[in-house]
Amino acid sequence: MEYRLHSYRSACGRLDLSAREYPAREAGAPVLLLMHGLTRNAADFEPLAAHLAGRYRLLVPDQRGRGLSEWDSDPSQYRPDVYAQDMLALLDSLGIARVCLIGTSMGGLMAMVMNALRPDLASGFVFNDIGPVLDPAGLARIQGYVGPGATMPTWQAAAARCRAINAAAFPDFGDAEWLAFARRTCRENADGTVSFAYDPAIAKSIDGDAPQTVPADLWPLWDLLDAAPVLVVRGALSDLLSVETVREMAARHSGAFAAVEVPRVGHAPLLDELPALGAISAFLREHIPSSRT
Template sequence: MEYRLHRYRSACGRLDLAARDYPAAEAGAPVLLMMHGLTRNSADFEPLARHLAGRYRLVVPDQRGRGLSQWDPDPAQYRPDVYAQDMLALLGGLGIARACLVGTSMGGLMAMVMNALRPGLASGFVFNDIGPVLDPAGLARIQGYVGPGGAMASWKEAAARCRAINAVAFPDFGGGDWLAFARRTCRENPEGTVSFDYDPAISRSMDGDALPTVPPDLWPLWDLLGAAPVLVVRGALSDLLGMETVREMARRHSGPYAHVEVPRVGHAPILDELPALAAISAFLKEYVS
């Protein structure tokens, strides 16, 4: 899959940021803005992009402190409202006035913030294993692995580290799956070692109370989605998004709403699983195409 690497300035004007821009086969095709989770980067959407590229224009950013985007010297700026402003700067620079917002975990929180900042921007929302209530068990698990860690000697070791962290979410993964996961999550250093592809300082946003930079009550942001079409993807083994929250999301939403559960997967689905792909394709065809 070919894409253009787009460089742009952060909303604050201090940082150089990067995004993948996958072109659509036809001019004027709908745009999907695909936003990754806390410790991931644009490569996280490669499996889904393989299925959607060409039919849609895919804009897939590295948030500040991840991938090819510059690390922020002020760790206090690693928070969803700041990322959301960066996303508005990205879309504005590309001349995109409307897009479907696809958010995995933290990316879904960003989508809700973006909607509050710019009502009418989103043609629809795809929330991947995230909602207005964050289960404390999942937050505690994430807090347990985010942050400083030593470099790994090889890609084989990186795959083993990824498995140790995420095996509870992907119990059916084999060796090849974990290597592919590591390739999307880590980077190779000039000396040949391998490191996770994010600034370890992002962990400071989770110090103390869980995710202190996220409002304690996210339901008002959810309610602001109004009648916009929504698809919620949940891993059946998720420890961050509970089914009670999913049901309440459906009850409170006034527009089209769909929910799909991915069996034998936790937080968060890769989005190349057959149930997720079928639901996303149907949702985009009906509401975004």
């Protein structure tokens, strides 16, 4: 898949940020904005982009402090409301006024904030293993591994580290899948060692009993979605998004709502799993049609 890198300034004007742009085959195709989770980057959506690129114009940013985007010297700015403003700056830099928002974990929180800031922006929402209530068990697990870590000597060592952190979420992964996971999650340093592709200071935003990364009460943001088309993808083994929360999301939503569960996957699905991909394709065909869907 070919993409170009689009550079733009953060909403605060201090940082240089980066986004991948996968072009559509036809002019005027719908735009999908794909937003990654806390410790991930634009590469996290490569599996899904392989299926959607060409039919849609895909924007896949690295949030500040991740991937190719500049790190913030002020760690207090690593939080969803700031990222959401950055996403609006990205869209404005490209003259885009209408998008479908696809958010994994933290990216889903950002989608809710963006809707509150600009209610006419989104034509639809796909929430990947995230909702208005975050299970304390999953939040504690994430708090346990985010932060400073030693560099890894090889890509094989990086794959082993990714397995150690995420094995419960992907019990069927083999060596090849873990190496591919590491390649999307980490970066190679000048000396050949490997590090996770994020600023360790993002850990400060998720520390404590009331982390900045998670707004105190998200239900009011969820309720603002109201009649917008929504798809929720949940990993059947998820420790962050419960079945009960998905049911409450559906009960409080007056518009088109669909939910799908991905078997034998935890937090968070890669979105190329057959149940997830089938549900996303059907959702886009119905609510975000392109000429080639």
